[in-house]
Amino acid sequence: MTNPSARTTYAALLRGINVGGNKKVPMAELRTVLEGLGHRDVKTYLQSGNAVFTAERADPGALARQLETAIEAHFGFRVACLVVDGPHLRAVAEACPFPAAELEGRQLHATFFSRQPDPERFAALDARAFLPEEFRVGDRVLYLYAPDGLGRSKLAEALARPAVVKGLDVTTRNWNTVAKLVELTRD
Known part of the structure; x- marks a missing residue:
């Protein structure tokens, strides 16, 4: 057994x-x-x-x-x-650098990586050019704040370019889904 x-x-x-x-x-x-x-x-x-x-x-x-x-x-x-x-998953939720409780689920996303990306993948991105959109990299995750949603996000588009994601398995979930998966995986 x-x-x-x-x-x-x-x-x-x-x-x-x-x-x-x-x-x-x-x-x-x-x-x-x-x-x-x-x-x-x-x-x-x-x-x-x-x-x-x-x-x-x-x-x-x-x-x-x-x-x-x-x-x-x-x-x-x-x-x-x-x-x-x-x-x-719980660590990802707890480490979120954005005020998740104050945002709509469509405004905040987590992109999960198969392994930790090297910081130089993001070096060519001029983050100021995308404001008010922002991103932060955590432990095998990228947090994306897109106030108008993912479908309208120019920053999400830039972050999906091959120079950023090549060689990584990645998938993105909105924050509502992240929160529900945290709930469903509690032991």
């Missing part, structure tokens, strides 16, 4: 699914895929590729690769996945 204390809670963040009818991944099927990998307590949130599950403690990168392979086998297409554990 597996020792329950050897299990932890993770969030899987899938990138680019269910957008414009492309890469359709029904959440019920995603739950089935995760359960088929032996994960327990599987829940999904929204249709944009957020899942929470418990598993034996493992490297989040290895769990992400395992999930990517299983999704490709089940659905027939590749989906980039990031897996973060509950403590990291």
